[in-house]
Amino acid sequence: MNWDRVTTLFAGKGRQIPHARLPEAGPEGGDPMPPNLAQSSLNSLTVGVLVLDGDDHPVLANPAAREMGLIRSSSDAHTIVRTLAGQTRRSGVTRVVELDIPRANSDAEPLGVHVRAIDIGGGYVAVEAADVTEAHRVARVRRDFVANVSHELKTPVGALQLLSEALQDALSGGEAGDSVPDEEAVARFADRIRHESARLSRLVSELLELSRLQGADPLPEPEPCSVDRIIAEVIDRSRTAANAKEIEIKALGERGLVAYGNEGQLVTAVANLVENAVAYSPEGTRVDVESGATDEAVWIAVRDEGIGIEASDLDRIFERFYRADRARSRQTGGTGLGLAIVKHIATNHGGRVDVTSTVGRGSTFTLRLPSRSSEQG
Secondary structure (H helix, E strand, O other): OOHHHHHHHHHHOOOOOOOOOOOOOOHHHOOOOOOOHHHHHHHHOOOEEEEEOOOOOEEEEOHHHHHOOOEEEOOEEOHHHHHHHHHHHHHOOOEEEEEEEOOOOOOOOOEEEEEEEEEEEOOEEEEEEEEOHHHHHHHHHHHHHHHHHHHHHHHHHHHHHHHHHHHHHHHOOHHHOOOOOOHHHHHHHHHHHHHHHHHHHHHHHHHHHHHHHHOOOOOOOOEEEEHHHHHHHHHHHHHHHHHHOOOEEEEEEOOOOEEEEOHHHHHHHHHHHHHHHHHOOOOOOEEEEEEEEOOOEEEEEEEOOOOOOOHHHOOOOOOOOOOOOHHHHHHHOOOOOHHHHHHHHHHHOOOEEEEEEEOOOEEEEEEEEEOOOHHHO
């Protein structure tokens, strides 16, 4: 409905709203301003603007308000909006709230809106709504992150407390009350303490690494990095864990390739992929680290013969703290952060990481990186 109609409606309710007189010419004698400038300006806003009459019928709405679902039909405002307008009309006080409004598609994420309802007289209420869905999503992610961190820290800390008590008891001779230490129990508890403390240390280190990657600090100026050197460093780091399980790590593919980025971060990303491959593979198998290139990208693929990943888990394995096999992760000391770190490093470098997997046959993670700097185009 146009502005003249709204003015007439307001005037009929006893509230005199003068017509806005637009200059016949624009600034400095330019072209005349269009007569529908106010309506066009309203329609161009990304915030939703809606005016309801005394019966809560919409008399004015811009496209953003309709896209947000504040109006369900040409003459029906959303129930939540009508309720808020009624409260504002009765009290005469401006109301400001944040709401999650279910979308027409119930499977979709609710629409987060910051709503401001103002009584403008004559029974009319103006509603302004800003889309804050992304802010709500970030807040939920932060809450989940804090909850997950608390849980993940509580597990090893609690285990260390119990193990230290058990170790103290074993050193004092146990329930028998004699002073002879139970050497077998002492060795067992000391080994478990070492395992849990290593897991706790790794969790803290990876939390700090992930926090740094997600921070506001920009990526250092990309530099040419030798892919051969990255792979050699990763294989050297992983050799001890692989030898313990008699797993062979092979370097395959093209030689002499160059990727652009931060070498330390790229080593971390590939190392996380290889460590996972070793951890989730049975003894006596093989892990391949293959490199190759296309016209636009250099890729490094880590292929294992491990347990594989269910198809239902493939879309979530890069989430922080998500584990496809929680019991196995506890045995391997996994924190659930390694793949999240890989994803952030890939994204920060303008690349991506992909995965294909078959349960019982193994997985292939492919890190794709720019093969040229941004200055080279």
